[in-house]
Amino acid sequence: MIIQGTCHPPLSAERLVAELELIPDGSVTLRCGEHTGEWAMDALTFSEPLGSLPAQITFPDGWLFKAAENQMLADWIQAHGTKRSLWIYRLERHWLAIVASLVFLIVLGAGTYRYGIPAASHILARMLPQAVPEYIGETVLETLDEYLFAPSQLDEQEQWQIRDRFALLQDNWPPLPFEPKIVFRSWQKGPNAFALSDGTIVVTDSLVALATTPAELESVLLHEVGHLYHQHVMEAVVQSALLSVSVALLTGENSGLADNLTGAGVFIASSGYSRDAEREADSFAAEQMLKQYGTTEPMAAMFHRFMEHGSDSELPEWLQSHPDLNQRIEAVSALEQ
Ligand SMILES: [Zn+2]
Structure with a gap:
């Protein structure tokens, strides 16, 4: 399946007409002007459509693809059940932050329990x-x-x-x-x-x-x-x-x-x-x-x-x-x- 859209070269605002070919084995080919890149689906970073902004794919080499037709891309991702469906991807991207926050909260809680509250009690009891x-x-x-x-x-x-x-x-x-x-x-x-x-x-x-x-x-x-x-x-x-x-x-x-x-x-x-x-x-x-x-x-x-x-x-x-x-x-x- 081919999805039309636009692309940006790495770190560039230049916009080029592009097409993205989605191959059922899970690989993806981006053709963008002179540039052609072929990647495994798992290597790509998807961002969901935000309001009327198009869905965006970031390639490992920095190229960016924006689909003209969001729904087609979303449907394809869903239908092919890539390993990185969006919610898993999001979880993966954030799990470290989530675990770090939990650890921080637990340490903060334990610290407050062990030291903060006794110290506050010591002062308050005298006030x-x-x-x-x-x-x-x-x-x-x-x-x-x-x-x-x-x-x-x-x-x-x-x-x-x-x-x-x-x-x-x-x-x-x-x-x-x-x-x-x-x-x-x-x-x-x-x-x-x-x-x-x-x-x-x-x-x-x-x-x-x-x-x-x-x-x-x-x-x-x-x-x-x-x-x-x-x-x-x-x-x-x-x-x-x-x-x-x-x-x-x-x-x-x-x-x-x-x-x-x-x-x-x-x-x-x-x-x-x-x-x-x-x-x-x-x-x-x-x-x-x-x-x-x-x-x-x-x-x-x-x-x-x-x-x-x-x-x-x-x-x-x-x-x-x-x-x-x-x-x-x-x-x-x-x-x-
Ligand atoms: Zn006693």
């Missing part, structure tokens, strides 16, 4: 007005009281003894964003302590029972103070909020965004922080134990005691996010030398 962590802390405690906790069975006197001893420790530590206050609750899941974003530290009755000396109990309380000092609670809440917002932006699903904040607070309080956060809280506690007692031994003893007592499935907050408890005990003990 929020005091009322925000206060509100979240109160709401989280109300929620925990409603679903998880029961009133403490400890007698008032014992509660005050623990608070009084805890107050004596405060002289040693740097200024905190919130004044810590200890509340006691009964919790069927056993020994545990949680710091909330407003400075509240919830201590379970069974944690008090597990400690054999005041110093052992205080080592756990100091770990929670470490979380407060480093603002881990609000950082984690803000981080969770940023993730929720990101997901909402990406998916358009934004119902329950506000609920997520309180939910995040509850989740964080009960499930612990990152390993880095645990290490920071540990070293804060270890440092304070050294100042107060000259030893981190009660802290290590408390770790051991829990290992003997607890089941793996219900690790309390201050033991969580740390697969190797022995390593943690070593790190704390190493501070003594």
Whole structure:
């Protein structure tokens, strides 16, 4: 089949009358003035007709052919089912760009998730007005009281003894964003302590029972103070909020965004922080134990005691996010030398 049209020599605006011979074996001959070129169909670059502009074929040697009759050329390409039908061609031309864009988006997403959001959370957590962590802390405690906790069975006197001893420790530590206050609750899941974003530290009755000396109990309380000092609670809440917002932006699903904040607070309080956060809280506690007692031994003893007592499935907050408890005990003990 022969298609009439015009051609341009390589990099030239000169226009010549041309004909294109399409041969059923898949080869193509271009005759254009003096020039004749024969090519396999696969070697050609087709562009689709754009509006009223003619379909265009670019040859590997730079010659350009424009069909006078678009439909004929398009029909021929379709009928002969060349390996490079147009959509495959387009995909081939762009696949690298598509893959590169996807990889870029994945790397960007992972980078934002791993570094951007934690960094933003670190800053935002410190910029929020005091009322925000206060509100979240109160709401989280109300929620925990409603679903998880029961009133403490400890007698008032014992509660005050623990608070009084805890107050004596405060002289040693740097200024905190919130004044810590200890509340006691009964919790069927056993020994545990949680710091909330407003400075509240919830201590379970069974944690008090597990400690054999005041110093052992205080080592756990100091770990929670470490979380407060480093603002881990609000950082984690803000981080969770940023993730929720990101997901909402990406998916358009934004119902329950506000609920997520309180939910995040509850989740964080009960499930612990990152390993880095645990290490920071540990070293804060270890440092304070050294100042107060000259030893981190009660802290290590408390770790051991829990290992003997607890089941793996219900690790309390201050033991969580740390697969190797022995390593943690070593790190704390190493501070003594
Ligand atoms: Zn912790």
